[in-house]
Amino acid sequence: MTGTSVLFDAPGPRARRVSLILSIVSLVAILGLVVWVGMLLAAPRESGGITLPGMFDPSRWNIFADPQVWTSIGRGVVATLQAAAVAAVGAIILGIVFSLMRSSSIAWVRIPTAWLLEFLRGMPVLLMMLFILLVASTGAFWAVVIALVLYNGTLIGEILRAGLAALPRGQREAALSVGMREFQSKMLVEFPQAFRQMLPIIVAQLVVLLKDTSLGYIVGYNEIIRNNMNNLGSFYGNRYMFSLFAVTLVIYLVINLTLSWFARWLSRRTASGGGRKRKTADPMNPAALLEAEARADEADRAAANRGLGKYDGTGR
Amino acid sequence: MEQLWSLMPIFFEGFRVTLLLLVVSGVLALVLGTVIAAMRISPVPALRGFAAVWTEIARNTPLTLVFFFTAFVLPMLGVRAPYILLAFIALTYYTSPFVAEALRSGINGVPIGQAEAARSIGLGFGQTVSLVVLPQAFRMTIPPLINVFIALTKNTSVAGGFFVVELFATTRQLANDNGNIVIPILLTAAVLYLVITVPLGFVAARLEKRWVVKR
Numbered sequence: 001m002t003g004t005s006v007l008f009d010a011p012g013p014r015a016r017r018v019s020l021i022l023s024i025v026s027l028v029a030i031l032g033l034v035v036w037v038g039m040l041l042a043a044p045r046e047s048g049g050i051t052l053p054g055m056f057d058p059s060r061w062n063i064f065a066d067p068q069v070w071t072s073i074g075r076g077v078v079a080t081l082q083a084a085a086v087a088a089v090g091a092i093i094l095g096i097v098f099s100l101m102r103s104s105s106i107a108w109v110r111i112p113t114a115w116l117l118e119f120l121r122g123m124p125v126l127l128m129m130l131f132i133l134l135v136a137s138t139g140a141f142w143a144v145v146i147a148l149v150l151y152n153g154t155l156i157g158e159i160l161r162a163g164l165a166a167l168p169r170g171q172r173e174a175a176l177s178v179g180m181r182e183f184q185s186k187m188l189v190e191f192p193q194a195f196r197q198m199l200p201i202i203v204a205q206l207v208v209l210l211k212d213t214s215l216g217y218i219v220g221y222n223e224i225i226r227n228n229m230n231n232l233g234s235f236y237g238n239r240y241m242f243s244l245f246a247v248t249l250v251i252y253l254v255i256n257l258t259l260s261w262f263a264r265w266l267s268r269r270t271a272s273g274g275g276r277k278r279k280t281a282d283p284m285n286p287a288a289l290l291e292a293e294a295r296a297d298e299a300d301r302a303a304a305n306r307g308l309g310k311y312d313g314t315g316r
Numbered sequence: 317m318e319q320l321w322s323l324m325p326i327f328f329e330g331f332r333v334t335l336l337l338l339v340v341s342g343v344l345a346l347v348l349g350t351v352i353a354a355m356r357i358s359p360v361p362a363l364r365g366f367a368a369v370w371t372e373i374a375r376n377t378p379l380t381l382v383f384f385f386t387a388f389v390l391p392m393l394g395v396r397a398p399y400i401l402l403a404f405i406a407l408t409y410y411t412s413p414f415v416a417e418a419l420r421s422g423i424n425g426v427p428i429g430q431a432e433a434a435r436s437i438g439l440g441f442g443q444t445v446s447l448v449v450l451p452q453a454f455r456m457t458i459p460p461l462i463n464v465f466i467a468l469t470k471n472t473s474v475a476g477g478f479f480v481v482e483l484f485a486t487t488r489q490l491a492n493d494n495g496n497i498v499i500p501i502l503l504t505a506a507v508l509y510l511v512i513t514v515p516l517g518f519v520a521a522r523l524e525k526r527w528v529v530k531r
Contacts, residue, residue: 007431007444019361022360022362030362055393122510122513122514123513124469124471124473124484135498211377211378214378214379215380218380225378225381225384242392245385245388253377260372293524
């Protein structure tokens, strides 16, 4: 973001004029496109000899005056948030467990965990949902929740492992030297710091989790999309499909954008308060997780090279 | 076992469609994402704003909803196209902001002194970007781009819920038809997905590890 300004000169009068003209031209082009799509949608359409009203015609939107419709939409929103909330709690707990197992000093625990994580990460969440639905016959809600817990648990586990690896070694040494056990040091000293450091990336992952609850549509869970489009859509008929879709989209955007902004705000706050020099990477960026993981692996390897076992050799 | 073996041709047909979805949407998303990334760093404010809004909206819409739009709403609006084409559109739209962000993070990762040096020897915007910044940004963007394609591989499964008979839809159908071997069928599908995602992930992690050290 800061790198862009150096790419070109501070514009002089001519460049400013050119830039302004280009800006206006592209703005007009973009607005023109939007207006064109809008007009296309608003135009009445012929279908099999009958003329149907355009998409913005009041007859396509009048159901939203009925409070019962909103109650029904609210049920869908609650169903989505419910699945997301339960899955988020589960995923964080599972993430903590996975990160402990993955960085365990016992090879018999560490290596199978690494394989398991690789397996869970490589599979589509949708296939996991189908698996749970068909094999465990749990019902749609738990199929959605358990699949999301497993999938996001692995990712949060990796994020936390990266957070643990990024901590200064002195933290753990100090904890051990005041007589804490391995596990106490992990839970009381290292985890709280790693968690705080990685919170923005975790929140970004939770946005992904929330978006993925929409896969419940395919396995038959009545979340927002299925509730609005299938249930309300078939009740009120095809005429309202477009308006119901627009409302669904807006609901999702409001929820997700709020959460994304929250993640960025957290990232700015932790970066300025942490006191450690760290580039404030965008937590929403897909590269953030990858880089954190690579740093964790590298820290493990560096520790091994110093002749200290996994994490200082105290665990041997 | 024999029963599962006899289903293999059907599996491979589904796998072929998954690969087709992956390759076509991957290439299209790469093109669209590059355009968005170029807009994002361009000197024209309107293009920058448009790219930023596109990224925010596309990234915060669930893929299921995008597919719903292409599979149900577009046909209702009068667009007549085969479902696989609509699936390409949905996957391309959904993947493009992630590609753009991966490219942008690579560009931002190039030390600022490089651009400053290029500027100070008199290169313009186009020259600085194409001759100095992009060649260095390129290798840093490869691991995140591979990750984007891994996510795309997994996302193709959503197309299975919207009338495209790829690996997920095939699996669901086969599991319904062969109630006695549900678990082997699901595991076969998992293995077929892992065949794509695990090697890609391995390559991405190796490259990232090598380059993170140099930084």
